Amino acid sequence: MPYYESVFIARQDVSAAQVESLADDFSKVIEDGGGKVAKKESWGLRTLAYKIKNNRKGHYTLLNIDAPAGAVQEMERLMHINEDVLRYLTVKVDELEEGPSAILQSRSGRDERPGRFGRDERPRRSRDNDHHRRDDAEHPLRSKAKKDEAVEAKKDEAVEAKKDEAVEAKDDGQPEDAADKTGDDA
DSSP states (O other): OOEEEEEEEEETTSOHHHHHHHHHHHHHHHHHTTOEEEEEEEEEEEEEEEEETTEEEEEEEEEEEEOOHHHHHHHHHHHHHOTTEEEEEEEEESSOOOSSOHHHHHHHHGGGSOOGGGGGGSOOOOGGGOTTSOOTTTOHHHHHHHHHHHHHHHHHHHHHHHHHHHHHHHHHTSOHHHHHHHHHHO
16 A cells, blocks of 8 residues: 655644544544554644634644555545644655654754753854944944943042042041142152
């Protein structure tokens, strides 16, 4: 018997249990037609490339089928009639894939990537490569904020310097004005 891979997309507002029930119904049609479903994979709720019947997402399901052409045609006819199925595609293949499909393999590869906690470990991009961002000098709010910070820092430094002079004058045992006069005469 020929081999087929069939993928159907169910509406986004259908529950996962209902999608599983749809897949079981389609599998039963194949088995009644003299074939068998070698594998059923649920790819989950995925975003569509464009709206289909006012749906932006859909539940994807893959069926690997070993059945005569009549059974597959009957399954496709039922998919076409069912209101919960947005789209379906059945392709004849030379042999059925063993193990998880490419979609599930790519999903399992995501677990190995670092999450948000690993962002500090990534190398930082240089500002020279960011053509889409403005420099701080060009951005009026950022440059004003930096100028304000610089003015505040200078004021703080001046206050600290005066405090240090006052402490040094007290350590000498002389009043602050006397310390200034002796420093000027020398």
